[in-house]
Amino acid sequence: MAKRKTEAREYVWLQCSETGDLNYRTSVNVRGGLPEELKSGLKKYSPSLRKHTVHKIKRK
Secondary structure (H helix, E strand, O other): OOOOHHHHEEEEEEEEOOOOOEEEEEEEEOOOOOOHHHHHOEEEEEOOOOEEEEEEEEOO
């Protein structure tokens, strides 16, 4: 029986660094480590502030 491709992926939340809100949920590949762009943070839109801010990974 073939393995599913989704086993190497994990769901994480992206937390706004200014408000602390968990605005986005995305899946990342945990095999081979996290990419550098996710470790440093992503610029995403924060609806409460109505501007783009840095969002970092938060695991629940």
